[in-house]
Amino acid sequence: MDKQLLLICFLTFVIHLIGTLAYSVRIAGVRTKRIAVSLALFSILMLVSRTSNSFLGPFMAKRVETNLTTGAFDLLMDFRWLLLASSLATLVGALLIPTFQRVFCRAVLHFQVHRSIPKLMMHALFKGGISYVREVASAPAGANLAGLHKGNGVSLSVTLLNVGAVALWTVGVFAALYAGALDPAVRVTSSTLSSIINGGATVMMAVFIDPHMSGMTDDVIEGRVSESQFRKAVVWLVGSRLAGTLLAQLLLVPSALLIVQVARLL
Secondary structure, X not given: OOHHHHHHHHHHHHHHHHHHHHHHHHHHHHHHOOHHHHHHHHHHHHHHHHHHHHHHHHHHHHHHHHHHHHOOOOHHHHHHHHHHHHHHHHHHHHHHHXXXXXXXXXXXXXXXXXOOHHHHHHHHHHOOHHHHHHHHOOOOOHHHHHOHHHOXXXXXXXXXXXXXXXXXXXXXXXXXXXXXXHOHHHHHHHHOOOHXXXXXXXXXXXXXXXXXXXXXXXXXXXXXXXXXXXXXXXXXXXXXXXXXXXXXXXXXXXXXXXXXXXXXXX
């Protein structure tokens, strides 16, 4: 693995790590009863994710262009590595959720007092924030995993939809770039057709998954659903997210071939 591919894998890792940690924001919002503030503070991390994503596409496109000229890379294997990085990031994010939600709860409460993002960041970096992370760091509790066989907290259909949505969203851009390598004659057109793949993921998330989790979050705050059941639902959704990144490995080549065919027909 060369340095350029290592950098691209790192950017992919950051994007999927933040995406996985988003589940802990809902838990923090439930515990602090401040959903809106939790989501607003999480948008700071989303800036990091979006910045990483803005560099990821050009770096990978340049790699495809270089390979078309020199044949120096095994692009299929490169994309396999990137998808593996997304799976590893999801796994690491799952392990970090208990720690992150505690840290995020404290950040929300601190913001409620000072109402200043710069003060919050200064506190996190220079006034005990790092030591607090060490104090509250913990692995996922076994109790949250032991009862999973008794029910998943979310319906099977929502779980499967999340697997499919994550798989399509993960593979969409990569498939579009790989399609350009499969047929260089339509590579510019192919690079703009990622929406053929991840458009379906966007619809599934917006229509089925996000509303379901938002409704369950409100139910927890109103006392109709217990926190333990909500945590169980989060565990299943994180697990289905990991399964989706693994499924993306199987969808890469078929998705790229579909994009090539569409590009040729346009």
